[in-house]
Amino acid sequence: MHTVTRSTQVSYRIPDVFTSFPNLIAAESTRHGGVSPAPFNSLNLGINTSDDSVNVDENRRRFFDAIGAATFRFASSHQIHGTDILYTVEPGRFDGYDALITNQPGLLIGVTVADCVPILIYDQANQAVAAxxxxxxxxxxxxxxxTLTYMQQRFGTLADHCYAYVGTCIDDCSFEVGPEVADQFGSSFRRDDLRSGKSLIDLKAANKQPLLDFGIPAAQIGISSFSTVLHNKDYFSYRVEQGQTGRMLAVIGIKF
Incomplete structure (x- = not known):
């Protein structure tokens, strides 16, 4: 479940797993409350789209203001579907990283998505976060x-002190793939259709499992109940909209 918040028409969700921490900002945007025209309507927060950058800048300003992060600096990266992780204490637009970690107060870190899975992690003991x-x-x-291993090395992160959120993405009844992809997933994360030769992959479960394997208690892991495909009116979906769509942001940061 999520807390739904609206401010100046910007719609976003705060994961319930984080709501008891007043020193933390954590939020996931929807597609509502921005200025972008179709097919990016309306709260497109993705820089790497063909939407006008003026629109994206205004959308980001609105989103950061709505979640209470207007004075925060922001760090993100051009994502390449890899596994490289960046530790940063500075804002900026980096390149080639698919995860960011920080323990710098006043620095928001985030990832853009439109079917892929955003995961947010908060280490309460060491006041460190990951996107x-x-x-x-x-x-x-x-x-x-x-990412968790890097947090352990950098901050001394322990599983019992972590809270995590597996965010809104393509759902397990919509992510159909061929055997070249399906064979890379364990049987507990795939459902095979022998007639078509296709499989359906559960990305949420596949990303929850390593959180559990690290030792994070199940009660400290939140899972989005929403789908970019089934709830496409509220979220951007690259697959449904055939690449002509916007991006959401999932962000997290420690307050000063």
Whole structure:
């Protein structure tokens, strides 16, 4: 379940797993409340689209203001569906990373998605956070485990002190793939159709499992109940909209 919040027409969701931490900002945008025209209507927060950059800048301003992060600096990366992780204490637009971690107060980190899985992690003891972009390649490449391991090395992160959110993405009844992709997933994360030779992949479950394997208690892991495909009126879906669509942001940061 999620807390739904609207401010100046900007619609976003705060994961319930994070709502008891007043020093934390964590949110996931929807597609509502921006200025972008179709096919990016309306709260397109993705830089790497053909939407006018003026629109994206205004949309981001509105979103950051609505979630209470107007004074925060922001760090993100051009994502490449890999497993490289960036530790940063500075804002900026980096390149080649699909996860960011920080323990710098006042610095918001985030990932853009439009079917892939956003994962947000909060280490309460060490006041550190992570934002992860996991497509199917990042998922099978172990980006969640690699991020947690890096947090452990950098901050001393322990599982019992972590709270995590597996965000809105393509659902397990919509992500149909061929055997070249399906064979890289374990049987518990795929349903095979022998007649078509296709399989359906559960990306949420596949990214929850490494959180559990690291030792994070199940009660400290939230899972989005929404789907970019089934709830396409509220979320952008690259697959449904055949690439001509906007992007959501999933962000997290420690307050000053």
């Amino acid at each position: 992860i972009h996991a497509g199917w390649r990042g998922t099978v490449g172990g980006i969640v485990n690699k």
